[in-house]
Amino acid sequence: MQIAPKTNAAVSTDVVIFTIRAGRLSVLLVRRQNAPYAGLWSLPGGLVGEGEALEDSALRILLEKTGVQGVYLEQLYTFGQPGRDPRGRVLTVAYYALVPYDRLHVRGGVERLDWFPEDELPPLAFDHRQIVGMARRRLSGKLHYSTIALQFMPEAFTLSELQGVYETLLGERLDKRNFRKRLQALDCLEDTGKRYNGGNHRPARLYRAKSPGEVRIIR
Template structure:
């Protein structure tokens, strides 16, 4: 990067990115946390993040952190808020640009500091460092809001899934319980699922059909206006 020609003489804040990484274990929504090895908040859990490099955008910085912790380069990632509390970081004045990412836990490859990274169910997250409790609340609220307008939940499922797996995912994200038949009918009426000629053995000698998300059908619906209500 070329040396900057002009310099701002007044004090100004540093900029970081933080990435809330969501994963689904088949039953519960989880988040990936990193145990801090240095002060401040040594020994406390926090989201992957760090200071922006001089030659990268906020999105590039968030993707770099995501890759370092999961090994994934093409995961779904979404910027949802900037946090600028004056005293949010005891070291200096820091503004963080927050993202959330949706990953398949089975595809995650631990980073070099894997011993300090751990998945936590959303309802078992400990008290976090900095203002990351607030960041988690805002990320969860944004995920719950966005899932009504975009089928981003499929980013958390295997490529092929059962209707039960899909229902459990939506229940985990929205913290509600759905009637199985009503949920199935609603999802099928949307026309964004393709039923496959494949089944999965289930308890009591039953079988469950496998489905795939149909992005072409969704894109057609999105042009007309899409909102998923339960």
């Protein structure tokens, strides 16, 4: 028995791919070649394959556009407003991904792909502006009650670098002493035993996440 096709929708996934680049939270966009919205920038996305799970579709798009796998990916929200796509009813299941910048193979400027600072986006196709906004709010929210910020860090990093990422995401300066006290309480880092020798300052300890893949909820 087939379900009566009361709503038969095309289903896509779109992925808000965040990285931190030159101290700014940035989003990967693709310039559209075809109608509708030809020439406008849009989120990387595509139709879900027959028999393809939603998350697999998002992972496929992430891999195709960035060459990256094994990074943080989370389902964000499903957008299904009638009329959001002029071609017919298209539901998009939006995901967001956090990618450490040093993991990126595609660094923008090629194949109609480029990175844009999240607060200086060009006009976007469809409801993609709204999708990026929701992803940004989800990320901001999680900053306060989880260790999600670590997902932006390379394999080894200094505490100053980590503080810089928090400052970028929060949009404010943090007190170094308080920041380190709170980090210590979280017990989520371990010393690599190596040091970063970068210029005028004395060499800084390099740390790594204790459980790199895991986002821990803070109560």
